[in-house]
Each structure stands twice: as structure tokens, then as C-alpha cells.
Amino acid sequence: MKLIVAIVQPEDARNALNDLTARGFRATRIKTVGGFLHEANATLLLGVDDDQVGEVLAVLRENCLTRRQYVNPLPPAMEPGESYLPFPLEVEVGGATIFVLGVERAERL
Numbered sequence: 001m002k003l004i005v006a007i008v009q010p011e012d013a014r015n016a017l018n019d020l021t022a023r024g025f026r027a028t029r030i031k032t033v034g035g036f037l038h039e040a041n042a043t044l045l046l047g048v049d050d051d052q053v054g055e056v057l058a059v060l061r062e063n064c065l066t067r068r069q070y071v072n073p074l075p076p077a078m079e080p081g082e083s084y085l086p087f088p089l090e091v092e093v094g095g096a097t098i099f100v101l102g103v104e105r106a107e108r109l
Helices: 010-022 048-065
Strands: 002-008 028-034 042-046 066-071 090-094 098-100
Touching: 002 028, 002 048, 010 028, 010 042, 010 048, 042 048, 048 098
Parallel strands: none
Antiparallel strands: 002 042, 002 098, 028 042, 066 090
């Protein structure tokens, strides 16, 4: 058995969950916040049999798309009197960060 932890964009989480549950997978969604952009994420948790990992990854690949987005960087620490003119940076966001972990024991009560 495996535990799949997938960190995805909130825009992609709904469709991914709908597709996963339509295929009979049970999933838990947790609202989380990313470190780099300080924006909301969704973390999906799924317990699946070893032979189902490929199907779950395929569903996530279909639903979790990358996109380009402009962000304003945080200002650096500055001395009094210095000025900082931030300019937007284009970054790639989205997709999914996925961890597949071995599970020694799982119970559903």
C-alpha cells in the first residue's frame, strides 16, 4: 500500500478530486500555503494499493496544469533613504508536487 501526498494549485484540486472519486479513489483535501509565493495550495492525501499508483499519477497529470503568472517580489531589507522599485517577475506555477510513500499498515474504521 502507498500514501500519495500531492500538493496542487487550488484551481486544479476540484477537477482532480472529481476525476479521482469518479474512478473510485478516496481522497482527503487539506488547505495549505506554499513557502515561495505564500499562496494557497491544496494538499491531497490518498491511500492506494501499489498497482493503483500509476492511475492516480495519470489523473493528477491530466488535471494539474502548469501556468505562467506574474508576481511582485518581496522588498529586500533596506537602509533608510534607499528606494526599491519592484518589478513583476514571471514565474511558472501549477503542476503538482507528489510524494509516494510506503505504508506499513492502514485501517479504515
